[in-house]
Amino acid sequence: MIHTALTETLGIAHPICSAGMARVAQAELAVAVSNAGGMGCLGGASFMPDALRDQIAQIKKGTDKPFAVNLLLPDALTTEDDRQWAPVRELWDSLSGQERTKLAGIQALLTPGAVADQVQIVLDAAPAAVVLTFATPDWFIRECKERGIKVFALVGSMGKAREASAAGVDFIVAQGTEAGGHTGYASTMTLVPAVVDEVDQPVLAAGGIADGRGLAAALALGATGVWVGTRFIASPEAYGHAAFKQRVLDGTFKDTTITFSYSGKRMRAFANQWTSEWEASEAQTSGFPGQYAVAGGRVEAGYQDGDLDHGMMPAGQTIQLVHEIVPAGQIVEQMAAQADAILRQITPQA
Numbered sequence: 001m002i003h004t005a006l007t008e009t010l011g012i013a014h015p016i017c018s019a020g021m022a023r024v025a026q027a028e029l030a031v032a033v034s035n036a037g038g039m040g041c042l043g044g045a046s047f048m049p050d051a052l053r054d055q056i057a058q059i060k061k062g063t064d065k066p067f068a069v070n071l072l073l074p075d076a077l078t079t080e081d082d083r084q085w086a087p088v089r090e091l092w093d094s095l096s097g098q099e100r101t102k103l104a105g106i107q108a109l110l111t112p113g114a115v116a117d118q119v120q121i122v123l124d125a126a127p128a129a130v131v132l133t134f135a136t137p138d139w140f141i142r143e144c145k146e147r148g149i150k151v152f153a154l155v156g157s158m159g160k161a162r163e164a165s166a167a168g169v170d171f172i173v174a175q176g177t178e179a180g181g182h183t184g185y186a187s188t189m190t191l192v193p194a195v196v197d198e199v200d201q202p203v204l205a206a207g208g209i210a211d212g213r214g215l216a217a218a219l220a221l222g223a224t225g226v227w228v229g230t231r232f233i234a235s236p237e238a239y240g241h242a243a244f245k246q247r248v249l250d251g252t253f254k255d256t257t258i259t260f261s262y263s264g265k266r267m268r269a270f271a272n273q274w275t276s277e278w279e280a281s282e283a284q285t286s287g288f289p290g291q292y293a294v295a296g297g298r299v300e301a302g303y304q305d306g307d308l309d310h311g312m313m314p315a316g317q318t319i320q321l322v323h324e325i326v327p328a329g330q331i332v333e334q335m336a337a338q339a340d341a342i343l344r345q346i347t348p349q350a
């Protein structure tokens, strides 16, 4: 068993967390990971408030172990200034009814007030941890501390790591550019030790980790645990069409690209017709979060319909390493056992 500050603080068996992947990481996946001794994370950002409440209730029914919820709380999403929402509303109004039915997972980010409601639901539910991406507002961290909720910040740069550290989060997740989803420029191999040197908080490694070798390497870089996304897409508990999961199994290093077409922010996703047409078009990004309205319908095209050419499907470089669908609990157990064996082998006991 590998003990770290992460396992001690949260009271979990293994220093392994599943990432809060919007749409993909629903209650079933979070429950499986937490029950296996890791910390499962609900991709909370994609749920409208009632659905979020329901998902958290499902997790609580499925496990009494610690779990986390991911939220996105940049000012652009929490502002009550109605004028700032005008461009988003304009885009939303321009969508056809059919397009809107495909917006599951994006609607909460395009609906004024929805993110504020998500916040209240999560604070009331008091999960063991909340994982924040993009921003770490003081007011929210204060509320979490009052309730004993640990705050993790997912960062992809030194600037964001410093900002999160100064804001007083409990853990920093340093995510390298190999990762699926929104991502920065530095590799995990370089970002993790740089962040470890920079901040006082324990640091988790994210991006490019798919097995026990990745976990052992992350610990050697000074990380207290790992934050894993893409590997868990290829589990029965992850939400997503079989064709999307198969794409992960078949994928190679050449199959992902960096695109701004999803949210207006830099992200790694499967390269396909949609990403290359967007790149080739004169289209300028509508910025964050407005670009979500442009790309929103693409999300369920991939996840729900399995349309690999036109779907927007974040995925990381570990698609090269993932070859089979494995139950999420087994992914956790195998990763922990393999890392343990490697660490014993390279550090013979006296």
Ligand SMILES: Cc1cc2nc3c(=O)[nH]c(=O)nc-3n(C[C@H](O)[C@H](O)[C@H](O)COP(=O)(O)O)c2cc1C
Pocket (backbone or CB within 6 Å): 019, 020, 021, 022, 023, 024, 043, 045, 070, 132, 133, 154, 175, 178, 179, 180, 181, 182, 206, 207, 208, 209, 227, 228, 229, 230, 231, 313, 314, 315, 316, 317, 318
């Ligand atoms: C399909 C997918 C969806 C993601 N959605 C989110 C999200 O909603 N919020 C978030 O903080 N990170 C999201 N991420 C990034 C993950 O949190 C995590 O940092 C990343 O997957 C780790 O790298 P890996 O994919 O190499 O394991 C997503 C990643 C993937 C692959």
